[in-house]
Amino acid sequence: MGPLTAACAAYASLAAWLWLTFAQGMFWRTDVRLPPRTAPTHWPSVAIVVPARDEAEVLPRSLPSLLAQDYPGEAAIVLVDDGSTDGTGELALRLAREHPGLPLTVTSPGEPPAGWTGKLWALRHGIALARGAQPTQPDHLSQAHPHPHLHLHPRPDYLLLTDADIAHEPDSLRELVAAATSADLDLVSQMARLRVAGLWERLVVPAFVYFFAQLYPFRRINRPGGRTAAAAGGCVLLRTEAAVRAGVPDSIRQAVIDDVSLARAVRRSGGRIWLGLAERVDSVRPYPALTDLWRMVSRSAYAQLRHQPLLLAGTVAGLVLVYLVPPSALLAGLATGHPAVAWAGGLAWLLMSGTYAPMLRYYRLPIALAPLLPFTALLYLLMTVDSAVQHYRGRGAAWKGRTYARPSDA
Structure with a gap:
């Protein structure tokens, strides 16, 4: 990847993270709990x-x-x-x-x-x-x-x-x-x-x-x-x-x-x-095992994409751009002496980690795990691809002994 391509990818990823952080419904906040409530005069059945x-x-x-x-x-x-x-x-x-x-x-x-x-x-x-x-x-x-x-x-x-x-x-x-x-x-x-x-x-x-x-x-x-x-x-x-x-x-x-x-x-x-x-x-x-989590995610990941190959390709590309490019750009920029690439990648990675930190706090886990999100995103990317592979092999969404070969979501 040439310097210009690397810079374009790094800045595109940074732009994506700026948009996600400030324009995607504040998705990263974890303070959405039950709305204000009072006891009804008559409790329904x-x-x-x-x-x-x-x-x-x-x-x-x-x-x-x-x-x-x-x-x-x-x-x-x-x-x-x-x-x-x-x-x-x-x-x-x-x-x-x-x-x-x-x-x-x-x-x-x-x-x-x-x-x-x-x-x-x-x-x-x-x-x-x-x-x-x-x-x-x-x-x-x-x-x-x-x-x-x-x-x-x-x-x-x-x-x-x-x-x-x-x-x-x-x-x-x-x-x-x-x-x-x-x-x-x-x-x-x-x-x-x-x-x-x-x-x-x-x-x-x-x-x-x-x-x-x-x-x-x-x-x-x-x-x-x-x-x-x-x-x-x-x-x-x-x-x-x-x-x-x-x-x-x-x-x-x-x-x-x-x-x-x-x-x-x-x-x-x-x-x-x-x-x-x-x-x-x-x-x-x-x-307890990665295989258990893998089955949990992969059984429905391709259904989420409506079993559309183009949506799968776009999702894979999006995951790479949003989650894998930032650490890659930071390391590549530092290694090749391109501070602009390193700066853009590092800032994108910082925004990623910062928006992930509230979820880690909600789960009572150390915030130090936040920079590992690109690795986890890579796992999800592979799970999604595997979900599509299983679908085209006719195994569809398999769960507890049942297989739904071509499910559709309303």
Whole structure:
């Protein structure tokens, strides 16, 4: 690469970072938390729907937190056992007996039909069951604590859609509902704090949230009438009327990136949505090895690009320009005696590290990890390319024994 080319790349990267830092919805700020809220005069009813497939490893750390919710209104849990082979359903019933609290129903809808992803099929079944309907014949239907109504009569006012690996503090549901009613929101979602115990989790996980916020700046999502829409699938409080109006989950039944598709459907139907970082909602799922994180990212990365080769090429080029050029330009400029190249690359790297630091602080990690973001971005670049390779090999989005060869996001 000649000096002129290197200088152009360095200045282009610096310009990109100036724009990202000051014109991309302040995506790097981590102070977007639940909006101001007051307790409603009447607490609405809530059905908590938990899709679960082979979750016996994490369920003992997550389900008791739902059973223990301190909620002043009527609430019940429906855990949808999505064809588990590890005894997830039986374990859930045992945990409910050991941790008395909210009433729990465990059901199974059977295998999803063609055109449905497993999670959305499970959500469809759980939502319909909570509302008093029965769309499919379940394999089994069990209740840990007999309750006068299997569903909330006449139907729940809100649905809390939460993954089986998400642990909630006792006041989580109360705070979510208070936020929704105070701000008249149809969808309130919190991005759970993911686990960062191991080396690879510390390198990859905070960057995952950082990149997500860069694509979907929370402030733009939360702006009334805004066009940007996204949610975090691990914790979504959804007004039942809004779900009916948006036709979800049926209208997004093929979506691999179901949380973003859900938020888009609600916003398109006129609903008000909100997304922020959680303080007291945590994921307990471990990703101890790089291969675990690799599968987590690569299974949906190409779906995010709508399976378009041109978008893939643009993404790869963008990742190189934005994340890999700054340290390369700094080192090359210093080595070849071109201070302008080194200056531009160094300043871009400084902006990158500076905008990443708040996310590291949110995850209670040392800020000294911030300059390593280019290495992490390289990993994400390789994961994205691998996602495309797997797609064209016919493996598509593979997760827990199921493969969706050509999914589409609504």
